[in-house]
Amino acid sequence: MAKYGMLIDAGRCTGCGACRIACQMQWQLPPEIAYNRLEHREKGTYPKVKWEITPVQCQHCDNPPCLHVCPTGATYKRSDGIVLIDHKKCIGCKYCMVACPYGARTLDHEKMVPEKCRFCADYVVQGQQPPCVSTCMNEVRVFGDLEDPNSKINKLLATGSVYQLLPERGTQPRIYYVKR
Amino acid sequence: MDSAVTWKRVSLLMMLLGAVGAGAILLFGEDVLGTTDGVPWGSLIATYLFFAAASVGLTLMASLWYVFGVEAFKPLTKRALYLAIISVLMGFGAIGLELGRPLNMFWLIFSPNFSSAIWWMGTLYAVYLGFRILCVYCIYKNDERKVLTFSRITVVAGLLAVSNLGSVFGNAQARPFWQGAAMPIYFIIVALLTGAAILIITFAMLEKAKPLGSGNGEALLPLLGRLLLYFVVAFGFFKFWYLSNSIYGVNPGTYEGAKVLLSGPLSLQFWVMEVGLAIMVPLFLLARPNSYTNGKLLWAALISLAGVFFAHQNFVLAGQLAPLQVIPGDTLMYQQYQAMPAEWSIIIGGIGALIYFSLWVEQKYFRSTAAA
Numbered sequence: 448m449a450k451y452g453m454l455i456d457a458g459r460c461t462g463c464g465a466c467r468i469a470c471q472m473q474w475q476l477p478p479e480i481a482y483n484r485l486e487h488r489e490k491g492t493y494p495k496v497k498w499e500i501t502p503v504q505c506q507h508c509d510n511p512p513c514l515h516v517c518p519t520g521a522t523y524k525r526s527d528g529i530v531l532i533d534h535k536k537c538i539g540c541k542y543c544m545v546a547c548p549y550g551a552r553t554l555d556h557e558k559m560v561p562e563k564c565r566f567c568a569d570y571v572v573q574g575q576q577p578p579c580v581s582t583c584m585n586e587v588r589v590f591g592d593l594e595d596p597n598s599k600i601n602k603l604l605a606t607g608s609v610y611q612l613l614p615e616r617g618t619q620p621r622i623y624y625v626k627r
Numbered sequence: 628m629d630s631a632v633t634w635k636r637v638s639l640l641m642m643l644l645g646a647v648g649a650g651a652i653l654l655f656g657e658d659v660l661g662t663t664d665g666v667p668w669g670s671l672i673a674t675y676l677f678f679a680a681a682s683v684g685l686t687l688m689a690s691l692w693y694v695f696g697v698e699a700f701k702p703l704t705k706r707a708l709y710l711a712i713i714s715v716l717m718g719f720g721a722i723g724l725e726l727g728r729p730l731n732m733f734w735l736i737f738s739p740n741f742s743s744a745i746w747w748m749g750t751l752y753a754v755y756l757g758f759r760i761l762c763v764y765c766i767y768k769n770d771e772r773k774v775l776t777f778s779r780i781t782v783v784a785g786l787l788a789v790s791n792l793g794s795v796f797g798n799a800q801a802r803p804f805w806q807g808a809a810m811p812i813y814f815i816i817v818a819l820l821t822g823a824a825i826l827i828i829t830f831a832m833l834e835k836a837k838p839l840g841s842g843n844g845e846a847l848l849p850l851l852g853r854l855l856l857y858f859v860v861a862f863g864f865f866k867f868w869y870l871s872n873s874i875y876g877v878n879p880g881t882y883e884g885a886k887v888l889l890s891g892p893l894s895l896q897f898w899v900m901e902v903g904l905a906i907m908v909p910l911f912l913l914a915r916p917n918s919y920t921n922g923k924l925l926w927a928a929l930i931s932l933a934g935v936f937f938a939h940q941n942f943v944l945a946g947q948l949a950p951l952q953v954i955p956g957d958t959l960m961y962q963q964y965q966a967m968p969a970e971w972s973i974i975i976g977g978i979g980a981l982i983y984f985s986l987w988v989e990q991k992y993f994r995s996t997a998a999a
């Protein structure tokens with residue numbers, strides 16, 4: 448069984464926002480809703496300053512707090528590691544939004560469901576890449592099977608130095624970031 | 628009963644306002660609320676906390692006689708029981724409006740997640756309300772033995788429900804300002820404070836309505852005043868140590884949450900509405916038990932209730948206005964939240980409904996039995 452994950456080389460990101468738009472197209476989202484975001488920050492002091500951009504989205508945690516707090520089990524984790532939401536069970540309590548340390552959830556005001564990145568679950572099982580991955584001109588994201596030793600993501604993880612966001616929270620995210 | 632008629636009219640107007648707000652929320656959903664992705668829980672959650680904690684507080688006050696046998700509190704028990712039921716129903720109303728998809732709640736039964744504090748909250752409050760209603764039914768049937776049994780069960784269920792309410796927040800490890808074992812204790816203190824204040828208002832009003840009133844307020848009110856004083860002191864004590872430790876410890880998230888209250892975007896609301904109304908003014912009015920008058924007690928209770936509402940709002944917001952630090956080293960800006968008219972109208976409507984139904988029960992049940 449595949450275990451999906453992602454590697455993000457944020458140092459390559461130009462901040463063009465194509466990943467956000469591609470995701471919105473894929474899921475037919477209104478302009479104000481996005482399942483991924485770019486965090487901008489200024490680093491250093493004048494004259495040595497840098498503008499750093501970090502793409503952030505649902506980390507598909509192996510120990511997802513959003514799943515533990517969901518009262519009806521509407522948030523669930525598939526055996527391939529992807530964390531999804533069963534709309535018909537969601538009561539709209541927004542506890543998952545409060546519990547997610549990454550601020551990865553966004554409320555769909557029409558459906559009243561706290562939505563998030565789905566790792567394009569139905570597409571990746573058919574061997575396709577999520578559009579945030581395939582659309583990026585600088586190959587910032589690499590998506591793949593963490594269980595497969597020959598996958599591109601595993602090879603990159605083995606060679607590079609990586610980190611995860613907020614590892615101290617114990618969420619065990621499935622998204623890795625290349626150290627800058 | 629001129630004042631009762633006036634209060635009924637005022638409370639009906641308040642309910643009407645609440646109904647308009649509820650209609651707006653049902654029609655336009657989240658768009659008429661001040662909540663955002665960064666601050667998903669707002670004033671409706673605070674309203675729910677207020678009523679849900681008040682209900683258990685009233686139950687605990689009633690238990691002073693039913694469970695602990697303190698004779699002095701016997702006259703307040705029945706009124707405390709019906710007020711507890713009305714209050715928890717108002718709380719359910721507020722959270723029902725806050726839920727985006729309340730019709731899916733049947734999944735709480737068919738697909739329960741036992742690791743969720745909200746699942747336990749719903750279950751414990753449902754059990755609590757069920758036994759509370761059974762209690763009232765047995766009182767109506769004059770079955771004292773069952774009243775005692777169900778009262779004991781209700782007190783346990785109520786204590787579990789309100790402390791679990793604290794753990795809904797205490798469990799949220801992404802929000803360090805809320806997180807921790809102190810929250811369940813805090814909610815019990817607030818529940819007691821709210822319950823005592825509501826009973827003081829009820830009995831002070833009954834005293835005013837004499838000779839029709841049969842509230843035994845003369846003996847009860849000073850006692851309740853002392854209790855309220857103790858609960859206000861406990862509340863202030865908790866706040867002082869919680870916030871000073873949060874500031875002193877400089878733990879990420881906890882520190883920022885405390886700063887939101889002490890010097891951040893909620894500082895005015897914290898110092899004036901919470902410290903001022905929930906702690907300082909009631910302390911000033913209640914500090915000398917020998918000087919208690921019904922008017923003084925009534926004001927102390929009313930003001931502390933208003934303060935407690937803002938305390939709930941501050942508590943809910945402080946945990947969220949302090950932003951999540953996702954990227955190490957980020958310079959963070961406070962999240963924004965502004966309660967919208969629809970939210971205020973629900974708060975006003977909820978209080979109106981509490982007044983209206985209390986008067987209704989008073990006239991329908993207590994007056995008719997007193998007359999008989």
Ligand code: SF4
Nearest residue numbers: 505506508511513547
């Ligand atoms: S990142 Fe947030 S929404 Fe995604 S699985 Fe983890 S806790 Fe849930």
